[in-house]
């Protein structure tokens with residue numbers, strides 16, 4: 001498995017026509033680091049992730065492993081919130097090995113690799129099933145295996161557990177923590193969930209409300225794994241992050257003309 005690559009965002013700005021969504025973002029991510037992106041809804045978290053993936057043009061520059069990002073590449077795997085990206089007519093094993101098939105990897109070799117990555121995400125028992133026969137959590141595991149089989153040095157995850165129930169989400173968070181250690185890849189993970197970020201991240205990056213969203217704060221989560229959400233350190237970090245994000249949510253609502261105090265009549 002390729003080890004994690006560094007990511008450098010240097011004065012990154014992203015616009016859609018006249019709409020300047022993200023502005024002047026500078027961030028250095030270390031190889032193998034786990035970064036969570038938090039911020040008010042609509043501030044530009046997915047946009048920033050998509051730019052690292054190479055799906056969007058940017059002002060400034062993005063480098064991954066020292067190479068400038070200009071287009072998507074197999075060095076960066078993307079996991080989406082919905083596992084609908086799986087092909088319904090292929091089994092889980094076939095879905096997972098699909099990328100290798102396209103790359104012309106011989107059958108025996110890709111079967112062996114697919115079995116390894118299917119096992120890594122705990123799906124060996126379901127390898128010959130079709131996506132519709134699996135639960136949402138299992139489909140999400142399959143999506144993760146389908147990305148990891150390309151041995152990306154960076155995995156970009158856009159609220160991957162956002163659509164799952166609380167118990168499944170907790171199980172998958174623990175699994176991801178283990179997989180991240182085993183693969184050594186760099187992960188950038190978008191979430192709305194402060195606890196999720198506290199459980200997983202080395203650093204949590206809080207974005208400001210858009211337009212022209214930037215970085216508001218960066219918290220180092222210097223706590224051993226597995227993390228204890230009830231520990232005083234975690235609770236203190238939770239409060240700080242909640243307050244930071246709360247300020248930005250308030251600002252976002254004010255910009256939309258909401259959250260204004262009613263005049264006293």
Ligand SMILES: Nc1ncnc2c1ncn2[C@@H]1O[C@H](COP(=O)(O)OP(=O)(O)OP(=O)(O)O)[C@@H](O)[C@H]1O
Nearest residue numbers: 016019021039040041042043044045046047048210
């Ligand atoms: N392709 C696009 N064309 C025009 N505007 C876009 C496009 N994609 C995103 N935007 C706008 O960019 C802004 C940021 O969107 P983005 O999805 O990145 O936010 P987010 O922080 O990920 O939101 P959420 O937390 O709700 O998922 C929004 O105002 C959105 O409408």
